[in-house]
Amino acid sequence: MPSPAATLCPRSCPLDAAWPAHAPSPSSATPRASARRSKFVANTIANSAQYERRLIGQRTREGLAAKRAQGVRLGRPSRLPSEVVERIVRDRGAGEPPSPPSRRL
Known part of the structure; x- marks a missing residue:
């Protein structure tokens, strides 16, 4: 049975190398495709950050409301x-x- 590294790697790889560094195929290395991937990654990170900011704000509001309900002077x-x-x-x-x-x- 072949190792997982050998199955994922189209070229022959040493068994101890989990992820060999091969050049990308010419079709995926076009500047246009690369720019699309970069925009996708940037938008994904920005959306994650915005979601986290909303969660932090919600937790802060809930925490302050709980303290006010306890009668703590803020x-x-x-x-x-x-x-x-x-x-x-x-x-x-x-x-x-x-x-x-x-x-x-």
């Missing part, structure tokens, strides 16, 4: 102390414009 934490935030809210609620409270900080 976003960057505030760097202002809570006393300062309370004072700003109190002063703004009293009708003061934003400038005087910010100058007092």
